[in-house]
Amino acid sequence: MSNANATANAGLSTPIVRFAPSPNGLLHVGHARSALLNWQFAHANGGKFLLRLEDIDLTRARPEFETAIFEDLAWLGLEWPRPVRRQSRHFSDYETALSELRKLDLIYPAFLSRTEAAERVRKAEAGGRNWPRDPDGAPHYPGDDRTLTVAQRTKRISDGEPHAWRLDMKATLTGLAGSMCWDELGAGPNGETGKITATPAEWGDVILARRDIPTSYHLAVTIDDSIQGVTDVIRGEDLFAATSVHRLLQQLLGLPVPRYRHHGLVLDTGGRKLSKSEDATSIASWREQGATPADIIAMARLDSEA
Known part of the structure; x- marks a missing residue:
């Protein structure tokens, strides 16, 4: 080779x-x-x-x-x-990270099922609203659950209502000063290379723990790379945009930032x-x-x- x-x-x-x-x-x-x-x-x-x-x-x-x-x-x-x-x-590793974000009041329980969320989006778009979508083309999660009071959330959880945990993107970015970057030694889908500014807002309120699993891809991969001491992440360019979410989680959890090399598919x-x-x-x-x-x-x- x-x-x-x-x-x-x-x-x-x-x-x-x-x-x-x-x-x-x-x-x-x-x-x-x-x-x-x-x-x-x-x-x-x-x-x-x-x-x-x-x-x-x-x-x-x-x-x-x-x-x-x-x-x-x-x-x-x-x-x-x-x-x-x-x-x-290693679910306990992800639960620990999730607990840290919960203490910072940056995540919230999301009770809408995929079907319910999709229906909200369908109705909004049918009414002429331009619903935001993430870089993968999926619609952003509706903001209904963000407005629930602590008492309402607590009661629904204690009643056993199924829920996931999502990052409150707006609140998170409001509390951060300055921009976040990563060193891209490969290239993104459009040839992006060098110092890349993360744009996590494009993803909306990303899911960090699913209903049936105490984590998600975004959270698990970020925690794993830190625990295993990964210095260089070499992966397909289809994950280039997701790096913005991983960079945000690294910032929030105080984790080291590896270099990234995204390659063609x-x-x-x-x-x-x-x-x-x-x-x-x-x-x-x-x-x-x-x-x-x-x-x-x-x-x-x-x-x-x-």
């Missing part, structure tokens, strides 16, 4: 990177690209490559997919320290991002057809990130 991505890490004796798939499907060539770029960077800089399993969605995570992840990565020639960090075994013949639901694109499928690790590395187009 090329060392084109090698970068000096001034002041850092051991750069640490991570590849963090969810065991809810088979890895495809796009995953291989991200894993290999992380591995390549770690070895070019005398660093450490970690594997982490983002398995907070207990309804979709499967042991057979976890086994397949290990087999595919080992077949590609990658090695990592064991045991790996499994998010499902491997697309299918129709120009779409590869999906785990399409088994024909999986590494396992290519292996069954006789592909070699070198074939997968070629498909991953690592040199295009030089």
Whole structure:
């Protein structure tokens, strides 16, 4: 593999990177690209490559997919320290962070179900309102629950009413002075690189703990990167915008800020991002057809990130 991505890490004796798939499907060539770029960077800089399993969605995570992840990565020639960090075994870490945000009065219980929230948005848009949407295209959560009194929230929670926990974005940003930035050593979808100013307001009141799980992707990944000492986050450009949320959480919780390198995606013949639901694109499928690790590395187009 090329060392084109090698970068000096001034002041850092051991750069640490991570590849963090969810065991809810088979890895495809796009995953291989991200894993290999992380591995390549770690070895070019005398660093450490970690594997982490983002398995907070207990309804979709499967042991057979976890086994397949290990087999595919080992077949590609990658090695990592064991045991790996499994998010499902560290809910207490996320609950601690959530408690800190609760003490700061920056989160609130959100009682609307997805169906109820979607209906509020539908009615508003039908009435001519231009409802705000996040960078992924999802509508912002309605603000109904933000206006509930402490007594109302407490009663509904004590009555056992299902709820998630969301960040009060407006209140949070009102209390912060100055702008937040991160160092982007790769490039965003539109070529953004260098010092990037975070724009978390675009996401609205992001969910930090789901109804059935005491965390969310945004919270868990931010806490995990801090606990594991990750110095460089190397991941697909589809997560570039989400970095604004992670940067905000780092600011609120007093966590270190890693450098970020967002890379281009491997697309299918129709120009779409590869999906785990399409088994024909999986590494396992290519292996069954006789592909070699070198074939997968070629498909991953690592040199295009030089």
